[in-house]
Every structure is written in structure tokens, then in C-alpha cells.
Amino acid sequence: xxxxxAWRSQLSRKGSVLLSVLAIAVSVxxxxxxxxIRQQAKTSFGNTVSxxxxxxxxxxxxxxxxxxxxxxxxxxxxxISWDSYQTVINKPSVAWAIPISLGDSHRGFRVMGTSTDxxxxxxxxxxxxxxxxxxxxxxxxxxxVLGADVAQQLGYQTGTQITLSHGLGGTSFSEHKDxxxxxxxxxxxxxxxxxxxxxxxxxxxxxxxxxxxxxxxQAGQLTPKTITAFMLGLKAKIGVFQLQxxxxxxxxxPLLAILPGVSLKQLWNMMALMENTxxxxxxxxxxxxxxxxxxxxxASIRExxxxxxxxxxxxxxxxxIFLLIQVEALFITAAAIALAVLLLPLASYLAxxxxxxxxxxxxxxxxxxxIEPLPLLAIFAxxxxxxxxxxxxxxxxxxxxxxx
Amino acid sequence: MAIALxxxxxxxxxxxxxxxxxxxxxxPGERVFVHGPSGSGKSTLLKLLAGLLPCQHGQLQVLxxxxxxLSGRQRDRFRARHIGFVFxxxxxxxxxxxxxxxxxxxxxxxxxxxxPDAGQLLAQLGLGEGLYQQAASNLSLGQQQRVAxxxxxxxxxxxxxxxxxxxxxxxxxxxxFMKLLFAQLAEGQTTLLFVSHDQSxxxxxxxxxxxxxxxxxxxxx
Numbered sequence: 116x117x118x119x120x121a122w123r124s125q126l127s128r129k130g131s132v133l134l135s136v137l138a139i140a141v142s143v144x145x146x147x148x149x150x151x152i153r154q155q156a157k158t159s160f161g162n163t164v165s166x167x168x169x170x171x172x173x174x175x176x177x178x179x180x181x182x183x184x185x186x187x188x189x190x191x192x193x194x195i196s197w198d199s200y201q202t203v204i205n206k207p208s209v210a211w212a213i214p215i216s217l218g219d220s221h222r223g224f225r226v227m228g229t230s231t232d233x234x235x236x237x238x239x240x241x242x243x244x245x246x247x248x249x250x251x252x253x254x255x256x257x258x259x260v261l262g263a264d265v266a267q268q269l270g271y272q273t274g275t276q277i278t279l280s281h282g283l284g285g286t287s288f289s290e291h292k293d294x295x296x297x298x299x300x301x302x303x304x305x306x307x308x309x310x311x312x313x314x315x316x317x318x319x320x321x322x323x324x325x326x327x328x329x330x331x332x333q334a335g336q337l338t339p340k341t342i343t344a345f346m347l348g349l350k351a352k353i354g355v356f357q358l359q360x361x362x363x364x365x366x367x368x369p370l371l372a373i374l375p376g377v378s379l380k381q382l383w384n385m386m387a388l389m390e391n392t393x394x395x396x397x398x399x400x401x402x403x404x405x406x407x408x409x410x411x412x413x414a415s416i417r418e419x420x421x422x423x424x425x426x427x428x429x430x431x432x433x434x435x436i437f438l439l440i441q442v443e444a445l446f447i448t449a450a451a452i453a454l455a456v457l458l459l460p461l462a463s464y465l466a467x468x469x470x471x472x473x474x475x476x477x478x479x480x481x482x483x484x485x486i487e488p489l490p491l492l493a494i495f496a497x498x499x500x501x502x503x504x505x506x507x508x509x510x511x512x513x514x515x516x517x518x519x
Numbered sequence: 520m521a522i523a524l525x526x527x528x529x530x531x532x533x534x535x536x537x538x539x540x541x542x543x544x545x546x547p548g549e550r551v552f553v554h555g556p557s558g559s560g561k562s563t564l565l566k567l568l569a570g571l572l573p574c575q576h577g578q579l580q581v582l583x584x585x586x587x588x589l590s591g592r593q594r595d596r597f598r599a600r601h602i603g604f605v606f607x608x609x610x611x612x613x614x615x616x617x618x619x620x621x622x623x624x625x626x627x628x629x630x631x632x633x634x635p636d637a638g639q640l641l642a643q644l645g646l647g648e649g650l651y652q653q654a655a656s657n658l659s660l661g662q663q664q665r666v667a668x669x670x671x672x673x674x675x676x677x678x679x680x681x682x683x684x685x686x687x688x689x690x691x692x693x694x695x696f697m698k699l700l701f702a703q704l705a706e707g708q709t710t711l712l713f714v715s716h717d718q719s720x721x722x723x724x725x726x727x728x729x730x731x732x733x734x735x736x737x738x739x740x
Contacts, residue, residue: 116626119619120612127614421609427571428606429670430599430627432592514591516571 117435121442124422128415132447135408139451142404143494144458146397148481150490151463152470153390155478160383163307164346164375166238167213168355171195171203171362172344174369178385181378184215184344187225187308191217194341199368204347206361208354211236213346216320216339219279219291224265226279226313228320228339234260236348239307249273250300253316256334259296260314263304273298279315279323291323317342347372401494405501408447412440412505416512423513436513437506444502448495456483521547521678521710522568526577528736529563537563539736540577545726547677550704550711552721555730561714564730565680568712569602570594582677599627603671603709605700606682610667613656617646617666620655624670640669644699661692665699672703679704681713685720697723 125132164185172180173193182188194216204212213236216228234245234252250273253260261271271277275298281289296315304310322334329337349355355374362372416423423436463481470478522545529538537560545551555561566572567579567586571594574587582601586594603624611620621637638648644665655663664684671679681700685693701723704711713724721727 116619116623120615120623123614123619422612425610425612426623426627427595428569428598428604429624430595432595432627435627516566 117439118442121439121446124419124439125443125446131411131415135404135411135447136451136454138404138407139401139448139498140454140458142397142401143452143455144462145400146490146494147455147459147486148462149393149397151459151481151485152466152478153393156386157383159306159478160379162240163379164237164239166236166242166348167346167375168349168352169347169359169362169372170344170375170378171347171370171372174371177371177373177378178382180344180371180373181375181382183217184346185308185375187217187227187312191343194343195370196368197338197340197342199365199370200342200345202367203362203365203370204345206358208349208351208358209347210350211348213237214317214339214342215344215346216317216341217343219281219320219323221265221277221279221313222269224262224269224311224313226315226320228315228317228342230317233314237309237346239305239309243305245305245309246303248301248303250298253299253314253319255331256316256319256322256329256337257294257296257331258299258316258319260300260302261298262302262310262312262314264310265313266298266301271298271301273301277313279313279320281324293328294319294323401497402501405448405498408444408498409501409504412444412502413508416440416505416509419509420512423509424516427513427516431513433510433513437510440506440509441499441502444498444505445495448498452491452494456486459483520580521545521549521582522712523580524578525580527567527574527579528576529567529572530575536736538567538734540564540733541735543728543733545710545712547710548708549726550724551713552724552727553712553714553730554716554718554721554727555734556716559730560734560736561716561730562682564734565682565712565714568678569604569680570598595627596629600629600674601677603674603676603679604682605664605667605671605679605684607684607686611655611658611663611670614654616652617641617655617658618651620666621670621673624673628674634673634675637669637673640672641666643703644669660687661695664688664692664696668700668703675707676709678710678712681711683715683717685715685717693720 170180170184172184172191173195175192179189179192183191200214203209211232213233214230217225219226231252238244248263250260259277265271276295277298278295279291281291296319302309317339318335318337321337321339322329325337347358349358359372359374362370426436459481460483463478467478467480522543524540524543526542527538527540528536530536553561563572567574568581570586570589573591579586584597586597589597612623615623618637621641625634641651646662646665646669650658650662655666658666667684685696688696697720713720
């Protein structure tokens with residue numbers, strides 16, 4: 116009977132109840148959505164690179180180097196010479212090296228020149244290696260290997276010929292039309308920026324920047340003069356700081372070596388402020404919507420005086436009236452949470468591709484099973500706390516038995 | 520005694536004394552008509568008898584229970600179990616169905632044995648099954664007052680308090696209401712306290728009391 120009373124009472128005030136549900140649903144939606152993006156972004160960030168001991172590039176900020184070498188965000192400040200690259204990778208402690216050369220694009224996707232060592236040694240997530248979904252790594256200068264998203268979004272298959280454009284961006288004025296590349300492989304999806312990268316050999320990249328026609332065999336003989344950066348794996352982890360110091364003190368050219376894990380953490384710490392701001396704002400939005408609920412209920416108490424009096428006449432103790440208002444507030448909150456939970460998967464699905472292309476973040480769709488009890492409990496607790504005001508007013512009215 | 524007042528005095532905070540009743544008793548099973556002009560303290564007396572207001576001074580026995588010794592919660596339970604109410608208009612919770620309104624009368628009383636059947640009560644009051652699921656607000660005032668009688672009687676109260684129940688009804692409905700009320704009480708031992716300013720209703724009662732004759736507080740001028 117108690118819940119029927121609460122339920123019927125709300126049905127009798129559909130309009131204001133519905134608006135309150137909507138207001139709270141929006142705020143819960145924002146709260147859970149931001150929490151989801153935060154967690155996904157963190158995971159996505161941390162999973163971008165693994166098993167790489169050092170990243171080396173021209174001297175710049177740690178985070179800048181990390182962003183352009185791993186996340187394909189921003190622009191490299193400077194290139195480094197092939198000689199410096201050779202000097203570093205010939206050090207005895209180096210086990211393997213992956214050169215990276217950036218600067219070209221294909222229909223908005225960045226082109227990365229590298230060597231086949233990339234497919235052998237680059238790891239992401241929990242030390243997972245790259246895997247070919249179709250085809251194999253490039254072997255000739257004019258071969259290209261696509262990331263999963265590139266192939267999917269542009270509808271490419273192995274055997275298709277594509278051309279590279281100079282510079283970044285979807286429409287370039289300088290296309291390397293005379294030297295088409297053939298797609299020989301497509302990588303399996305990784306959920307990292309690799310999916311949005313077009314991979315070619317350093318020789319191929321060198322060739323498109325040479326005037327005149329070059330056969331694949333001729334191109335294969337080219338040696339790049341510069342590269343953008345390179346990743347290093349060491350034989351023994353213990354040597355990593357020593358090598359980092361050696362590289363940073365390299366005389367012939369200003370170089371910077373970073374530990375990817377450390378720089379990822381720095382990057383994430385930089386975001387902490389934004390993260391906390393977003394959390395604060397979403398918390399405040401929730402409080403605002405709950406205050407609105409409280410105001411709605413408080414206004415309804417006045418018109419419900421008669422009803423409260425009837426219940427008191429029938430022997431309802433004042434705390435019964437108090438609980439009735441509290442339960443109504445929690446009803447509305449629960450309905451709002453349900454609505455938000457219904458909307459979130461759809462919205463996160465729509466947002467994930469945008470987040471991916473804009474920020475290189477891999478955001479999975481929100482799944483209702485990932486609801487954590489703690490935020491929900493916090494929402495209910497705040498609702499209960501804030502509706503103390505109308506419930507208290509009803510209690511006082513019930514106790515005093517004021518006539519209408 | 521159904522009601523026994525001794526030296527009862529009452530004033531609202533910062534207000535004048537409204538009630539000052541040296542002595543008044545009602546025997547069990549009596550039908551008492553209390554009349555007096557508005558502002559004479561009728562509602563206050565009823566609230567005291569029902570335990571809705573705490574007794575500040577004097578002794579207030581209802582159905583043998585000294586209310587001044589009970590806590591607020593105990594008075595609420597006592598009211599739920601032993602006292603039935605029918606008052607002016609707006610007696611029902613508008614958004615609840617007729618049946619739920621009647622059942623709400625039993626909800627706050629501790630469950631004991633088998634009380635009267637809600638359907639049977641409604642039928643005796645001339646309310647058909649077709650009305651059970653109607654929202655109370657859809658009923659006419661006359662029908663609403665009959666539902667209110669059913670709700671008051673569902674706990675088989677020893678004391679039934681009826682406060683100006685006919686003020687919103689026309690003459691026909693008023694007579695019908697009085698008839699039904701007395702018919703319902705005919706066989707039981709329920710004590711009836713009927714309060715009205717309308718002395719023309721004063722028929723069929725065993726005692727008729729002017730509140731002014733027992734209340735020695737000076738009416739506020």
C-alpha cells in the first residue's frame with residue numbers, strides 16, 4: 116500500500132514528475148558518461164604502447180615527442196639524421212629499433228614510414244604484438260600496410276593502389292600521383308592509433324619525395340637522410356637510464372630519449388586537472404537537478420496538505436509522511452537513472468568514432484553491465500540528502516496537523 | 520466511559536485559552552450531537568480526542584485510555600485502531616481508487632483478526648463494484664462521503680467522530696447521508712460523536728450538547 120500510495124501520488128502529478136525525471140536523467144547521463152570516457156581514455160592511453168624501452172627524437176618536450184611518435188598527434192618539431200640513428204642503434208645494449216618517419220598522409224590518415232622491424236617488435240596493450248588480418252608486411256618499396264580503421268573507413272582491400280599526399284589533412288595540393296603504392300597487408304584491429312596509420316617502408320617514403328620515375332628496385336636502394344623518431348628495445352632493462360643519458364648528451368645532434376611509460380604518466384597527470392574539473396562540473400549538474408527535484412516536491416507539499424491530514428487522521432505517524440516524500444524522491448531518481456542508462460550506450464556509440472578521429476582515443480561503447488554501485492549509491496544518497504528539505508517540511512506539517 | 524474529560528484546558532502556542540472544560544462524559548454506545556458556532560473550539564476538541572494534539576492540562580480519557588499519558592506515536596496507533604473519522608469535504612485521497620481509500624483506513628491500524636470486508640461495506644453504502652477502481656476524485660461529493668463512512672468503519676472503531684460531514688452536500692444528499700450513517704451504526708456498540716453547526720441535523724441522537732455549555736473558555740472576541 117505504501118508504494119502504491121507513492122506511485123499513484125506521482126501519477127497524479129505526471130507533468131512535474133516527468134520534467135524532474137528528465138532533468139535528473141540528463142545530469143546522471145553526464146556524470147556516468149564522463150566517468151566512462153575518463154576510464155576508457157585512461158585505458159586507451161596506457162595501452163597505446165608497450166614493450167618499448169625508449170623513444171628517441173629531435174630535442175623537444177617529452178610529451179610532444181610522445182604525442183607525435185605514438186599518438187600521431189601534433190607535428191614533429193624537427194627530424195634527426197640517419198647517421199645519429201645508426202650511431203644509437205649500433206650501441207651494444209640495443210636489441211632492436213623501429214625507425215619512424217612522418218609527414219605525409221593519405222586522405223586524412225597519417226602515413227608512417229618504418230621498417231619491417233615495426234611489425235616484429237612493436238607491442239601494445241599487455242605486450243600484444245601486431246598481427247596481420249589480411250596479407251603480409253611490406254617487402255617492396257611501393258608496398259603499403261594499412262591499419263584496421265583506414266581499411267575499413269576507406270573500404271580498401273589488398274591489391275588496391277593508393278597515392279600519398281604531402282603534408283597532413285584530407286585535401287593536399289601536392290599529391291605524389293606518379294608513384295602509386297599497392298596495399299599488401301591490413302593489420303588486425305588494436306584499438307590504438309596504429310589502426311589509423313598507413314604504413315610504408317622508409318625507402319618508399321624517400322622515393323615519393325624524389326623527382327622523376329623510380330622503379331621499386333631502384334627505390335629499394337635509397338637510404339633516407341633523416342627520420343622523425345625511433346623506438347628502441349634493449350637487451351637488458353637495467354641499461355635503459357644509462358642509454359637515455361647517453362642519447363640526451365649526444366654531441367653531434369640535439370636528441371631526446373624518453374621512457375614511454377613515464378611520459379604517458381606525465382601526460383595523464385596533465386589531464387588530471389581537466390579530469391577533476393569535468394567530474395566537479397558533472398557533480399554540480401547533478402546537485403542542481405536534485406535541488407530542482409527538491410523544489411518541485413517542496414512546492415507540492417502545500418497542495419498536499421489535505422492528503423497529509425487525511426493520512427494523519429487515519430493514524431499515520433509523521434515519519435510515514437516523511438518516508439513517503441523520500442521514497443517519491445528516490446522513485447524519481449531511480450526512473451532518471453534508468454533513462455540515463457538507456458541513453459548512454461547509444462550516445463557513447465555515436466561519440467566513440469568522433470573521439471577516435473579527433474583525439475586518437477579508443478572509447479568502447481558504454482555497456483549497462485559496467486554500472487558501478489558506488490556512483491549509483493552516491494546519486495541515491497545525494498537524492499535522499501537533498502530531499503530531506505521537502506520531506507522535513509512534510510514531516511513538520513504532519514506533526515502540526517495544520518488545517519488547509 | 521467512552522469519553523471522560525476532567526479539568527481539560529488547551530491553548531495553542533502564543534494563543535488564548537480555547538478550551539476549558541471542567542467535566543464532560545459520554546457513555547459507550549451513545550450518539551452525541553455537539554453543536555456550536557465556528558470558532559467555538561469544536562475542531563480543537565476533536566483533535567484532542569483523536570490524539571492529534573497533545574493534552575496540555577487536565578485529564579482526557581478516551582475509551583478508558585488516558586491520552587495525556589501516551590506519546591505521540593502511541594496516540595497515532597490508538598487513533599488508527601480505535602477511532603474512525605468522517606469530516607467535511609475532501610475526505611479522500613483524490614488519486615487513490617475508491618477501494619484503496621477504504622483499505623487505507625486499515626493500513627495504519629495493527630492487524631487483528633478479520634475485520635469487515637471492504638466490498639461488503641461499500642455495498643451496504645450503496646456503492647457498486649463498478650466504482651471500486653475509480654479514482655476518488657471522479658466521484659460526486661455524496662458518493663465521496665459514503666466512501667468516507669466505509670473507510671471509517673473498516674477498522675470497526677469504538678468511537679466514530681463525524682465533523683461537519685454534510686456542509687458540502689445538498690438537502691437530499693444530506694438526509695441520505697444521515698440515514699446511511701445511522702443504519703451502519705444501528706447494531707454496533709460504536710459511540711458516535713457528531714459535530715455540526717447545523718442544529719437541524721439534531722435528530723436520532725441520544726444526547727445533544729452545545730459546546731458553549733461545557734466549555735468555559737471565553738470565546739475570543
